[in-house]
Amino acid sequence: MTATARAAAVPDLPPVRGRLTHAAPLAPLVWFKSGGAAEWLFEPADADDLAGFLARLDPAVPVMALGLGSNLIVRDGGVSGIVIRLGKAFAQVQRLDETSLRCGAGASGILVSSTARDAGIGGLEFLRSIPGTVGGFVRMNGGAYGRETVDVLVQAQVVLRSGEIRTLPVEDLGYTYRHSNLADGAVVIGATFRGDPAEPAAIQAEMDRIAAAREASQPLRSKTGGSTFKNPAGHKAWELVDAAGCRGLRRGDAQVSTKHTNFLLNLGSATSADIEALGEEVRDRVKAASGVTLEWEIQRVGVGA
Structure with a gap:
């Protein structure tokens, strides 16, 4: 059941001064450009608006904060409850x-x-x-x-x-x-x-050095989620993924980056299920090749379609 279909499960919502949107698509708000909708998206006017809303909200309703959506997989069935996005204030x-x-x-x-x-x-x-x-x-x-x-x-x-x-x-x-x-x-x-x-x-020189290093090593202009897996103790995740033969590995339009193997890409129309399944295949291959179990660094939220 999608988040939209579950909308009736959320009781009457407290009044707000900010913006509340029902069945708000989240794919445009995350870097992978995939995934379902938020049951409710709340963009509070200020801290007091947020605090008052949460104080009056049924404690059983789940709440999740959303930033730039850069290190996140929103599953295709969407996210139940309230997704909070902080704006210019x-x-x-x-x-x-x-x-x-x-x-x-x-x-x-x-x-x-x-x-x-x-x-x-x-x-x-x-x-x-x-x-x-x-x-x-x-x-x-x-x-x-x-x-x-x-x-x-x-x-x-x-x-x-x-x-x-x-x-x-x-x-x-x-x-x-x-x-x-x-x-x-x-x-x-x-x-x-x-x-x-x-x-x-x-300070600027150091910022320039960091920017150049990122440009040289990471797929910055792709639909991606940043670093996919945490670096295990004594290892670099990308080296383990590469050694397991996963560079360029694909599942539909989801691909392991050929530029940096700890990045997953949406080449066009990959679903969140494609991206997550590819990540799990990478974990399986790394475990088989090295005995190391990679842990997800990317947060995965919501339910499947």
């Missing part, structure tokens, strides 16, 4: 002091790193290379090029599923590799990052 970045920025959860890594550069704050350049928003970085301990969110985060502001707004210091998030202990249904609405004093020209 949550995309502001402000300098707090000589080394700190306050960032809305909807701000992109490019905006955060560029603002840091202009303020002479170094150490946040790696955020430029992560195709996502602050909310996703905080929830998943996003990282690249030797640094992770845990290295620069001071505190995060979240709205709990109950509607309570809380500020959590980095120590309370229980970070490990691509994981936090942030509760299901909690929505990150902001974060404070701290770097180090640096010259803007040096």
Whole structure:
């Protein structure tokens, strides 16, 4: 049963000042350009709108936050409950002091790193290379090029599923590799990052180096989901996938990238089922070839068609 067909399962929704859309297609909002609809898509006007909505929403209704949709497979049957998408009201970045920025959860890594550069704050350049928003970085301990969110985060502001707004210091998030202990249904609405004093020209040079490295090694202009599998201890996921003979492997219009084998691509009309099944085939082949079980880094949500 699709999310659209299940719409009657959600009870009367609380009033909002933002936008609530029933049976909202999610494929246009995710990088793979595949998948079903959200039963309800909520775009809150501000933090109070979000908190009030969650406080009044039936606790049994599932809630999921959606950022740029870059590291996500939305299954073809869609997503039940409420999908929350934070808009411009949550995309502001402000300098707090000589080394700190306050960032809305909807701000992109490019905006955060560029603002840091202009303020002479170094150490946040790696955020430029992560195709996502602050909310996703905080929830998943996003990282690249030797640094992770845990290295620069001071505190995060979240709205709990109950509607309570809380500020959590980095120590309370229980970070490990691509994981936090942030509760299901909690929505990150902001974060404070701290770097180090640096010259803007040096910061820009590092950002340029990172951009060039990504351009050379990743399929940036493809319909993809970013890094598919976590790097197992002592291994690089792409090397294991390559060694298992999966470079260029296809299932319908879903393909393992020939440029970077830890990326899956939608070559045109792949369904989310095609993409996920290809990922599972890669996992099986890697297990058979090396004995290593790859773990998904891409989040997979919703139900099959």
